[in-house]
Amino acid sequence: MQDEKAFIASLLNPKTQDIAFRQLVSQYSRPLYNHIRNIVIDHDDTDDVLQNTFIKVFQNLKNFKGESKLFSWIYRIATNEAITFLTTKSKKNNISNEEVQQKALNSLQADEYFEGDAMQLKLQQAIASLPEKQQLVFKMKYFEDLKYEDISEILGTSVGALKASYHHAVKKIEDFINSH
Incomplete structure (x- = not known):
């Protein structure tokens, strides 16, 4: 990918934002999917959290100050989204985050995406x-x-x-x- 500062500028420029964001999604989809999947375990939940992550990234691009690498900033958002997802799911089911993960682990053997x-x-x-x-x-x-x-x-x-x-x-x- 091009120089990070130039890429961030293209993400913030309304004329180039769509193309740059598609490039960002293309570059980060697989590694972020793997990162989120490691946290939430379930494939469908991972897809939901990944989508929410990209929405948050898009909504907050204007707030990105460049104090950290773009990679770190995006991963922080993905990590927080995954943890928030687990917390919300645990509260909804009146169980702990650990129990949510245990349930996901129990269904992992039947998961067609688990190899x-x-x-x-x-x-x-x-x-x-x-x-x-x-x-x-x-x-x-x-x-x-x-x-x-x-x-x-x-x-x-x-x-x-x-x-x-x-x-x-x-x-x-x-x-x-x-x-x-």
């Missing part, structure tokens, strides 16, 4: 047993291979704290897999 085997399902169960922050850090680092610096910008947490969270998450996942 994993028994070990991958066990890994997903192990991840679901982690606190929400550790889940996010682990998924962003392990599945998406994001740099700690990028995760730090997205989640607004120090790199040191992220490394500690990731280390604790890995240890808990190893313990879960070895004991189940």
Whole structure:
């Protein structure tokens, strides 16, 4: 993609905004889908959250100050939308976010978009047993291979704290897999 400042300018210019936004959607759809899917688990829910993310991005482009990378800003919106979705769903069903994720995990085997085997399902169960922050850090680092610096910008947490969270998450996942 072109220089980020020029691209942001084209997103903000009414004459080039439509083309630039289509380019943004094209570039970010797959990675954002994967990121959101890691959080909400269910395919249909992921599609809904992805759509809401792009709506929020479009609505808030004029507020983007360029203090972080466009990538980090978009991922922060996607992360917040996914967490908000889980919170809303849990309140609607009068259960915790963890229970929402557990229900989604239980239906994962029947999900035609899930291509994993028994070990991958066990890994997903192990991840679901982690606190929400550790889940996010682990998924962003392990599945998406994001740099700690990028995760730090997205989640607004120090790199040191992220490394500690990731280390604790890995240890808990190893313990879960070895004991189940």
